[in-house]
Amino acid sequence: MEEFEVSDASKKTKTVYISTIISIALVLLMLGLLGLVLVHAKNLSNYVKENIVLNIIVDEGAKETDVLAFQKELNANPAVKQTQYVNKELAARNLTQDLGEDFVNFLGYNPLTSTFDVYLKAEYANNKSIDQLKASISKNPVVKEVVYQSSLIDMVNKNISTISLIILAFAALLLIIAIALINNTIRLAIYSQRFLIKSMQLVGATKNFIRRPFLLFAALHGLIAAFIAIIILLATLIYARKEVPEIIILNNYKEFGFVFVALIIIGIFITGISTWFAVSRYLRLKSYHLYR
Numbered sequence: 001m002e003e004f005e006v007s008d009a010s011k012k013t014k015t016v017y018i019s020t021i022i023s024i025a026l027v028l029l030m031l032g033l034l035g036l037v038l039v040h041a042k043n044l045s046n047y048v049k050e051n052i053v054l055n056i057i058v059d060e061g062a063k064e065t066d067v068l069a070f071q072k073e074l075n076a077n078p079a080v081k082q083t084q085y086v087n088k089e090l091a092a093r094n095l096t097q098d099l100g101e102d103f104v105n106f107l108g109y110n111p112l113t114s115t116f117d118v119y120l121k122a123e124y125a126n127n128k129s130i131d132q133l134k135a136s137i138s139k140n141p142v143v144k145e146v147v148y149q150s151s152l153i154d155m156v157n158k159n160i161s162t163i164s165l166i167i168l169a170f171a172a173l174l175l176i177i178a179i180a181l182i183n184n185t186i187r188l189a190i191y192s193q194r195f196l197i198k199s200m201q202l203v204g205a206t207k208n209f210i211r212r213p214f215l216l217f218a219a220l221h222g223l224i225a226a227f228i229a230i231i232i233l234l235a236t237l238i239y240a241r242k243e244v245p246e247i248i249i250l251n252n253y254k255e256f257g258f259v260f261v262a263l264i265i266i267g268i269f270i271t272g273i274s275t276w277f278a279v280s281r282y283l284r285l286k287s288y289h290l291y292r
Contacts, residue, residue: 017221023185024225024271025232027178028263032233034174035259041167042255045160049125050081052153056116056137059144067114070142074116079124079133084117113144127153179270186218186274194282201283211279218275222267229267230260 056074058067067085074083120130127150134146190197193214200210237256 025228028229046122049122054118055147057145058114183274190278218271222271226264226267
């Protein structure tokens with residue numbers, strides 16, 4: 001009979017631990033997905049900003065050597081990510097291909113001008129930095145005119161700032177919910193062990209001695225739950241990459257690694273803290289309160 005009771009209690013304990021790990025893993029998965037969204041949001045923001053084009057129209061009388069020297073000067077500028085030089089002939093070929101007919105033969109001359117397409121680094125993709133860059137490069141005799149859409153840049157930056165604030169607010173709210181869910185899960189798991197905790201205390205075990213195994217199990221459960229969440233996230237990434245190959249442009253493996261490490265730390269930290277407070281609560285309770 002005693003063996004049956006011990007076996008039954010052991011099964012219930014294992015069931016509680018398994019359900020606790022699964023619950024924590026699901027919450028961490030939710031946090032991990034949000035972390036991936038944040039990573040993609042940042043990379044997408046940079047991707048959009050770095051594809052804003054600043055057009056520099058080259059003076060028709062400029063020598064080719066001066067143009068190439070100017071391009072080297074542009075590439076050395078800390079605000080510039082890359083430049084692309086499009087001369088008159090290349091611009092004519094591109095436009096002919098787009099139109100489907102040779103407009104040069106029709107007009108009798110090439111009306112296009114040589115230009116530079118300048119792509120800026122994300123942190124410099126704002127009107128203030130672009131105005132400073134424009135004032136600097138306009139002094140070069142090679143430059144005839146600098147053209148960019150200031151209203152588009154303003155709109156992009158305002159929309160990105162608004163979206164970033166919304167995502168951060170949502171992330172903070174979700175983190176609070178995650179902490180509350182994990183805390184409640186741990187408290188329910190410790191509740192099933194309340195009589196064991198009180199029995200150990202009644203036979204003379206110190207509070208730290210009682211807490212130690214619970215904290216070790218909590219850390220282990222947090223670690224296992226984090227690994228389960230990471231495996232599911234990796235599977236999601238692999239599937240997303242197969243379905244949407246273009247998403248690889250937005251991938252940053254260092255930041256993904258940071259998200260995965262953060263999940264492990266959060267899993268261990270929150271389960272440890274929640275277990276500490278839950279066990280301490282039952283250590284403070286009187287024996288007759290355990291039945292309530």
